[in-house]
Amino acid sequence: MAKPRAYVMVSVDADTVVIGAREVKTRLAAEIGTCGLGEEIRVLETGSFGPSDAGIVAAVMPEGLVYGNLTPERIPQLVEEHFVKGRPVSAWLLAGEHILPDPETTDSRGQQYFGRIVLDNCGRIDPDSIEEYIANDGYFALGKALTEMTPEAVVEEVKDSGLRGRGGAGFPTGLKWSFCASEKADMKYVICNADEGEPGTFKDRLIMEGDPHKVIEGMALCGYALGATQGYVYIRGEYKLSIERIRNAIEAARENGLLGKDIMGSGFDFDIAVKIGAGAYVCGEETALIESMEGKRGLPRVKPPFPAKAGFRGKPTNVNNVETLANIPFIIRNGAAQFHGIGDPGTPGTKVYTVLGHINRAGLIEVPTSVTLRDVLEDYAGGMRSGSFKMAQLGGTAGDLLDASMLDVPLNYDSLAKNGHSLGSGAILFMNETIKVCDFLHACMKFFAHESCGNCNPCRNGMAALLELTARLKKGEGYPGDIALMEELVMGMQSIAFCPLGQSPAAPVLSAVRYFRDELHAGINVDAVRPRPEHTMRHLMKLAS
């Protein structure tokens, strides 16, 4: 049988599955078969191409044409026109242009694929095929580490690369690894934190769905470096397709001797299991995650001891975010120096974002850490869809609100920290003037109040108080002094809440006060008299005693 001359790659991720991507794929394959083209044209599943507002998307390779908003009903006409008669159906092409460029191309669209580290395979390979991952240099980093490098050398390489955790806190990954590596224990664990709970952030899901083997390889490398033999991927239960694809990848890696006993004859044993989370926001915090893995309620632990000393089942444990681990194969394969040369020297490499809001092209992007918010908005997101830029929230609900004055700050930990901001988890929400700051803050507080685990008083009562405060401001019924009260509350919570959840409201609230004080003031009724003293931090602590 001759090799196929063309491939139709249907983007199947959790968003497109629910609107029928698999039906479209089945229908395509059937229709192509009916037309006698089954041997010439192959239909495959692949991960996300990026756009998240174009319905079911499929690319025809090698032409590089991408169709959007496909339905099973459109398939017969598509096959008849494009594949039988050779006439692309221009009306259904996405933006009528090639949107899946080759990495070699250097036009502005090509740049989106050029230099990708984490998403280089996303939308280009079949995620369920270990062979296709290997064809793209997959598992060569693991092979290199096992045959040419000591575990210490792997830790050093990651340290030298300057990689910082991509889960939001930005802690240097190599340093974190060295803590766990130096522990002596009969058992160590590596955990991949795939409990992506931050609203608007779904980059980890798309990484796992588009290139699951990269995460597996990153974990195996981590295991080798740390002397761990067992890994777990903690995936939230809602991520059904991620769970399916990660499980398939683990199975395929085992069958090919890339997981299990004596990997590649090196004597290194490592295996991975999937643990399904129940979708609690707080379980993204690593000690709460470990508690949940042990079958207990997901409450954060007192630190120290840190997980590197006593984590899962009391053994040394290293927890890294999906994106962090997906960077590791590149670093080991190409060396720390090459990675360090990409993006901003303080936060080398790239960052994966999900961009959403009032923009023309919502979806998934990967950009060097030297690009600014303006670059993202204009070059990658295609500008504002309606109205003009008012503000952006960086990094999910627990992220800072930025106004236009911050558009030219590069998106990396150091540059943002200089301006008093943080990078967050990887979502960028662009908003136009139709969004009122008071409404927006109230929506954020609703989320936090719902997710607060109730374990510690500052978070439990503080969230309730913030919810009430923002509700008042939203209705224009705020009492004079409410803004100062809100600031005091979040700052208090930031310093005494037990875990990062209770510290989270500080970011959106303080940045909103900083940039939109006038608008918040408009939510205050200057004639209103506060009926009783309330909600000060001291008052809240009294409630607890």
Added chain:
Amino acid sequence: MKTLDDLRKMREQVRKELDMRSGNKRARVTVCMGTCGIAAGARETMQAFLRELEGAGLGDIAVTAAGCAGFCEKEPMVEVEVKDEKPVRYCHVDAAAVARIVQEHLVGGKVVDDLVFA
């Protein structure tokens, strides 16, 4: 998978297949597949191209279909466009002609003059 060499072997083997998917091609073969082309045997021409290209080990050539070019009596027609060169149009391309085009034009780099549509 026992050694790094096994991994390398697998990579090379699958890479050839994936080359077909890449948009970065050295040349493009377009077979006109309107009703007239198909009636004149374009389907067999297409199959012949896929067979010959695989036989010659050429993974960097895209084969696509197009509609009727307007010269129905000259079908099956094929356009061969090597990167940075002028496209060449061949007519009455049967299986034997395909073998010559692949060997002489795509491998040898020389246009098959007697088959060119003029």
